[in-house]
Amino acid sequence: MATHQLGRTSFGDPKNTGNLMPIEEAHSILNEWVPNERLRLHMKQVAAVMKAWAIEKENADEQTALKWELAGLLHDADWEKFPDDHCRIIIEELEKRNIDSEVIRCIASHGPGYFGVEPITSMEKMIYAFDELSGFIHAAALIRPTRYEGLEVKSILKRLKTPSFAAQVSREDIADALSRISTTQEELIQFIIDHQKEVI
């Protein structure tokens, strides 16, 4: 069985600090690498909540907010075409492009159990916390006639306790990610509902 362990914990080159790419360029990578529209939407949703969190909760400046957004947008870029080498390919691509190591390490830490990279910074902890929960909330919205309209935190909490609903979403990962941040589960769910509903 393929292992996704990256076997390293340091990424990129510190001399590339501040070297980002325009968000449009990240969208072109997405369009080229990710034919699956649902997966692209998932990445756009994670990008939207990451950017919003940076601005609203971390008082991030424009450059920092872009870092958060880029990490969110690209975190699953290689998942569809290179499932056996997921994370490794996009990391190598961003290293080749001399992208800021904080963005690359953030992507590498979005699944500590899979990639073996512990989230340390706030940006790293939040991508881990948002990833599964964002997809779960979207799945819950999709089965409602009014989608996000009127979607309540308590209904998400109830579905999380129903193992058969979106069974592929790891409740364990969600709980582990939450244990690493000071935000409550309720607060995080509300934030995601509020910020990803407009993403198309």
Ligand SMILES: [Fe+2]
């Ligand atoms: Fe993801």
